[in-house]
Amino acid sequence: MNPVVHLWQSVRAIGFATYKEWAAYRSHMAVSLLVGPVYFLVQYMIWHAIYEGKDAINGLTLAQMLSYFGIAAVVNYFAFDFADWNLQMLVRTGKFVTFALRPMPHWLFALAQKLGHRSLGFAIECVPVFLIFLFVFRIDLKPAAPGWAAISIALSFLMNFMVNYCVGLTAFWLVRAEGVRRVFLLLKDISAGLFVPLSFFPGWAQHVLFYLPFQFITYVPTRVYVGKYELAGMHLSLPGIVGLQAGATAIVAGLMLLLYRQALRRFTGVGV
Template identity: 70%
Template structure:
């Protein structure tokens, strides 16, 4: 059933793939901005916070690729279904909506591998000269897969707030901004003050972007904690399991509230 839903979603988005092609401009343009910023920052310096200019470009190149692979809109989609009343059709189905949404994401991102990820990767390699060869391909693949799941479950938890709030769009926008900052999208988390690093280490957001990026590069360090690739991926897997458990618990509470409204 999951495979069928994923395949249908793949075909649906393939019919409107020009929407995805438009997003090809976003990643490279943002990366080019990072190139200009860090070129200015590295004038007269060999390293900044232990990273060379080339390593910094690699970091943001990998961040961009992970963003394309793990992109998720489960929060927006769920809130739209609840607000419009269309969620009732999913509540009556034997398959829980969270699993349906996950299958949709698998199909959607499978299409993105060829339409978005591969072209951007080739662009970074041949135009910008970024080294995108993972230090440990196996650990990098597992970590990106876990990042894919972590982003989904966190966003789904945000979407579930629609069952308690009339309009959760404002909360969603603020949360997504804080999530990107705390995940290391705009700046490596190791650049933050030590006190903030210790807080960010225990938040789930680093497991979406920062940790898989550092695993891809082959060196993980945050808040004075250095981990091997196996230890980092193991920690990420534990965090994903906890977040998934939280999402399922909130989903159970939401279903009780949703059915209670109709009584």
């Protein structure tokens, strides 16, 4: 059998098994139908108060700001990832040894798991929340360029996984990595534009954030979705920013593979 076909069949089988496993606990995901809209409602009230008497802030109208948070919420549901927590748990409990002996690298196994998990999440979380934002809150969720938006969201999916997996790999060097994980993920969410658009940060901070990979998780796919990208005084076309996102994703992939190899060497050394 062709090795590529065999690999794809393995990934598909792991993804489908994960899909069926989480389908048994789908009520856990369904909680998002309450959490997501409630969080957005809070944002809705806060920004209504901030925009009182103002037509626009930093070039964004109230409608555009609400669209930003609505789109960002849906993107984050789709790209949601817990590879960091899962990997650290495997290392801490010693169960990672079973994966070290398998022919498939654990990062690929974890990615296959995420594909299955998010396939279920797409149906239970993304679509219902999208419809709530569209028909209840009347948020404009029509993509300016559906093709570029789809590519950018797919790259966001991969970037979030690889960044989180790199965080999880710190467990091979740290005895208790939970504190590092929580601090890093908070900084990641802030730097990704989850809580406020990055264009609202001071100029010097925008220049720093532009060269970090985190903007490609939330801010970039959201701005591509609305059809306009701007950060640190730079305006890029959709092909330009998506191309930059693809390049950043490739660089982070290389970094993840390098850290993975180093982690396996350390794991083997400790085992010996």
